[in-house]
Amino acid sequence: MSTTFIRGFASGTFASMACVYVYNTRVFKTPSSDNRRLDEELKPRILPADHPMLEDVNKLETQRRILKYGIPDRGQEYYIYDNHVLAYDQAKKIPIWVAEHLNAQNVKGSANRKHSKFKPDPSVNGRFNAENDDYFKSGWSRGHMSPAGNHKFNQEAMNASFFLSNVVPQNFENNSGFWNRFEIYCRNLTKKFTDVRVITGPVFLPDLEEDGPAIVKYPVIGKGQVAVPTHLYKVVLAELDGKPIALGAFVVPNKPIGFDKKLTDFIVPLETLEEKTGVEFLPKLNLSNVKPLCQVDSCHLKTKDEFELHIITRQLNRAENLDQLYKAYSKLEKKNLKPDQYMIELFTKKEMELKEKQLLGEREKKEL
């Protein structure tokens, strides 16, 4: 089975009006990448009945003349995958936003990242696509926006998360450290809330440390000049039985973040984030009864010890032979950490399984 993706079109506040967005008599959002449909889509029937443009037929003619060959389209299409949806920036070759829905079911399962590979997104026009080569030896890691770990229930869904349309150049230490802990935190929210909706993406902010004018400055990497964002953001909405309860917006610098920093250090008002990204994230959400996430929940990220225990637990789980198992377990002593009951049971269970596996392997060798 191949991964399914469908192309759709971003719908905002005026979603009910089908597709054309009109503001000050300027169509600024293209209704379709199929520009042959332009004439049809500019017909007044799709504009709001009281729109001023309808008062002046000449304005419509002007648009037709100027936009004879179509409305310039800047990535307003969005892409739908098995378990995430995204809008893509064809100039920067990274996503604009990536939306996902987490619940207790879809963050669990047997899908394994070892079976997935990073690759260009086949649904993105080639010349606008990032390549693995762009990232190779660039000094930046390929950071998932919708993390692989959020697609554990389905291998195909996880594979789709490895398309480079879901990836931005991310600082190594940030990716495996603070951001990783942030992602784990979001997954764990599904233990407390029935539905968790997350929108993740890159954001480009001016360097505030320098004197003088504010300048947005960012590296580009590889032949394709993939843009390296200065910051990453997450918008997290927690729901209980279909009712939105809590919302948090966070902006984290794309650089190493130590254990001394808390998630609450990175809270930003949703409106500020929307202004910086140019994206209206949850246009249909009524915020009146929604509380700040970190007032409803602790927003606690794993501490250094908790995080290292978590990693060793995963390494035990991942171990495919006794060598790997013992090696991972020995790290506990090295780091002066005490295993909890779960970990001891996991180790014992895993040790039995792998010993059996080893015996089977030896038997097969003898038979050959």
Add this chain to the structure above:
DNA sequence: CGGCTGCAACCA
């Protein structure tokens, strides 16, 4: 959990 690299095997 999140990643990277090198190397051998394979194929057109």
Add this chain to the structure above:
DNA sequence: TGGTTGCAGCCG
């Protein structure tokens, strides 16, 4: 010959 692929081993 160059390009892809899978695997082992490494890191935080």
